[in-house]
Amino acid sequence: MPDRTPYRHQGPPAGRYWPTFLTLSPEEADYDSARVVLVPVPYDGTTSYMGGARYGPRAIIAASAQMEDFDPELGTSPSDAGIFTAPELVPDVSGPQAVIASVRDAVAPHVQRGKLVGVLGGEHSITVGAVQATVARFPDLSVLYLDAHADLRDEYMGSRWSHACAARRVLEHCPVTHVGVRSLSVEEHGFIRERELPVTMWPPHSGTGADLASRVIGNLSPNVYVTIDLDVLDPSLMAAVGTPEPGGMQWADVAGLLRAVSMERNIVGFDVVELSPREGPEACAYTAAKLVYKLIGYACGRMA
Numbered sequence: 024m025p026d027r028t029p030y031r032h033q034g035p036p037a038g039r040y041w042p043t044f045l046t047l048s049p050e051e052a053d054y055d056s057a058r059v060v061l062v063p064v065p066y067d068g069t070t071s072y073m074g075g076a077r078y079g080p081r082a083i084i085a086a087s088a089q090m091e092d093f094d095p096e097l098g099t100s101p102s103d104a105g106i107f108t109a110p111e112l113v114p115d116v117s118g119p120q121a122v123i124a125s126v127r128d129a130v131a132p133h134v135q136r137g138k139l140v141g142v143l144g145g146e147h148s149i150t151v152g153a154v155q156a157t158v159a160r161f162p163d164l165s166v167l168y169l170d171a172h173a174d175l176r177d178e179y180m181g182s183r184w185s186h187a188c189a190a191r192r193v194l195e196h197c198p199v200t201h202v203g204v205r206s207l208s209v210e211e212h213g214f215i216r217e218r219e220l221p222v223t224m225w226p227p228h229s230g231t232g233a234d235l236a237s238r239v240i241g242n243l244s245p246n247v248y249v250t251i252d253l254d255v256l257d258p259s260l261m262a263a264v265g266t267p268e269p270g271g272m273q274w275a276d277v278a279g280l281l282r283a284v285s286m287e288r289n290i291v292g293f294d295v296v297e298l299s300p301r302e303g304p305e306a307c308a309y310t311a312a313k314l315v316y317k318l319i320g321y322a323c324g325r326m327a
Contacts, residue, residue, distance in 0.1 A: 042084065042108075043084065043108035044061050044083075044084055044087045044108045044312075044315070045087050045088065045102055045106065046088045051102075052105065052106055053105070053107070056105050057106060057107035058105050058106075058138065058323055059104055059106045059139045059140075059141065060106075060109055060133040060138045060139070060140050061106060061108045061140075061141045062109045062129055062130060062141070062142045062143065062153075063080030063081070063084065063108070063109070063110075063111045063112065063143045063145075064080065064111070064112045064114070064122075064126055064143065064145040065077040065080050065081065065111055065112075065114065065145055066112075066114040066122050066144070066145045066146060066148075067145065068116075068118070068119055068122065068148075069119050069179075069180070069186050071180060071186070071265075071266070072266045073264075073266070073299055073302055074265065075265065075300065075301050076144060076145055076146045076265055076296070076299050077145065078298075078299070079296070079311070082298060082311070083143050083295070083315060084108065084143070084312075085308070086305070086308040086312040087312040087315070087316070090309075090312060094316070094320050097320045097321075099320075101319045102316075102319075106319065107138075109129070109133075112126065118182075119182060119184035119185065120184045122148070122152070123148060123151045123155075123184060124152060125152070126142065126149045126151075126153055126156075127153070127156045128152075128156075130142065130152065130153050130157070131156035131159065131160075134157055134159075134160045134292065135160060139290075139291065139292065139319070139323065140153070140157070140292050140293075141292070141294065141319065142296070143294070143295060144296030145297075146186040146265070146296060146297060147170070147174060147186040147189040147250070147296050148186045148189050149294070149296065150189050150193060150250045150296065151193055153248070153292060154193050154196055154197065154250075154292075157248050157291060157292040161246040163244045163245060163246055164197045164244065164248055165197055165198045165200065165242070165244040165247055165248070166193055166197055166199045166248045166249075166250060167200055167202065167243060167247055167248070167249045168190055168193070168200060168201045168202070169250065169251045169255040169272075169280075170190070170204065170250075170254065171203055171206055171252065171255050172204065172206050172207065172252070172266065173201065173204050173207035173208075173211040173215070173222065174187055174188065174191065174252075175188075175191045175194075175207070175210075175214050175215065176188050176191060176208065176210060177210075186297075191214075200221045200222075200239055200242040200243060201220070201221065202223045202235070202239060202255070202272075203223065203225045203271065204223065204224050205224060205271065206268050221238075223235065223238070225270065225271065225272060226270065232275075232276065232279050233283075235280065236279070236283035240283065240284055240287045243284065243287075243288050244288075245288060245289055246288070246289050247284060247288045247289065247291065248290075248292045248293065249281065250293065250294050250296070251277070251293070251295045251296070251314065251318075252264075252296055252297045253295065253296070253297050253298050253307075253314075254266055254267055254271070255272050255277065256271050256272055256273070256274070256277065257269070257270065257271035257272065257273060260273065260310065261303070261310060262302060262303030262304065262307060263298055263299050263300050263302045263304070264297050264298065264302065265297055265299045265302070266297075274310070278317055281317065281318060281321050282321055284321075285321035285322060285324070290318070290321065290322035291322075293318050295311055295314055295315050298311045
């Protein structure tokens with residue numbers, strides 16, 4: 024384990040392991056003083072290709088134990104904001120709609136107390152519940168939706184609550200801006216054209232990263248929820264997902280966009296979903312954990 028002494032803490036004492044993000048101790052991750060609450064949701068009940076996203080939250084938390092607290096890009100330790108790791112949400116096996124409701128009910132109290140809530144998935148359907156809880160606190164909410172897939176089907180495999188319908192259900196609550204899409208159905212293509220939805224196919228046909236960020240930010244309201252399906256990243260970087268798509272975004276593309284958004288808008292909640300750890304190398308879990316930590320740093324405005 025890396026030596027954390029210069030930055031934040033020394034990790035758990037010998038023979039102990041705190042099952043928390045960054046292995047923060049109970050004293051370091053006190054709920055009342057924490058700015059950030061992470062909610063693990065180990066659910067993949069509507070997965071349509073390769074399963075295993077239920078193991079994503081534990082893999083992210085375990086990998087975070089190997090990260091340094093100090094972020095050289097930000098010039099500080101985002102963990103100084105306080106990060107409380109909630110117990111895993113036990114999925115309701117009666118169906119995805121019930122799981123979404125349980126996510127909403129789990130997230131809502133933290134949002135109402137002014138916490139920045141990050142949900143660790145799990146499949147993308149859980150985003151709907153987190154958005155429902157967040158929009159109740161921020162009625163002007165918009166969603167930045169990073170995904171290789173549009174997720175705009177009205178139903179899929181007999182369910183309106185499938186992971187393939189997540190963005191469609193979110194749209195029933197607030198506007199959605201897609202980035203990174205490179206796979207969609209004819210139905211979704213028609214829906215996008217009819218509604219004139221802001222969807223950036225990847226790679227974009229023209230412009231620089233700054234141009235993309237400017238267009239995206241222009242579509243976002245002052246308060247933003249960020250949802251990241253890890254398959255938005257190229258499989259060369261993120262193989263451990265249930266539905267990989269070639270030709271995806273690179274780390275600098277995603278991090279640069281998120282940083283730009285955080286400088287112009289208020290990120291009030293987020294999720295990182297669809298890590299299926301057995302489908303790729305351990306490095307994928309570490310990358311997912313690093314992305315969670317970057318989001319925390321950007322959202323909390325911890326730049327030096």
